[in-house]
Amino acid sequence: MGAISVRSTKLVVRRGKVKLVLACSRAGACSGTLAIRGVVKARKYALAAGKSKTYTLSVGRTRSRKVKLVLTPASGKAVTKTLSLRT
Numbered sequence: 001m002g003a004i005s006v007r008s009t010k011l012v013v014r015r016g017k018v019k020l021v022l023a024c025s026r027a028g029a030c031s032g033t034l035a036i037r038g039v040v041k042a043r044k045y046a047l048a049a050g051k052s053k054t055y056t057l058s059v060g061r062t063r064s065r066k067v068k069l070v071l072t073p074a075s076g077k078a079v080t081k082t083l084s085l086r087t
Contacts, residue, residue: 001075002028002049010084011036011067018059018085020069023052032073039067039085 007021024030024047035042040057047053064085071079 001073002026002030002047003076004030004032004045004047004071004073004079006069006071006079006081006083007052008083010086013059013085013087016058017056020055020057021052022047022055022071024049026050030073032071034069034071037068037070038062038064042072045071 002025005023007023011018011020022045026049028049029047031046033042034045036057036059039059039062043057045055062085066082067085069081069083
């Protein structure tokens with residue numbers, strides 16, 4: 001199993017959606033779930049080894065400027081990253 005990483009440094013809301021770039025290490029394929037706490041329901045992701053992909057997520061209204069992105073791989077430790085949310 002490869003390691004997943006977040007390439008996005010900020011999230012920009014456009015028409016109720018945000019784009020998020022994820023990348024997988026060359027060690028193996030990556031899969032699991034991603035969620036933005038309190039803003040987006042969990043969604044599955046899957047990436048081939050050494051590849052990156054842009055995911056589009058629908059977001060609800062939030063007053064928060066900082067959000068926590070949680071990536072939970074199928075096996076291994078969850079990755080949490082705090083990102084800026086711009087409207």
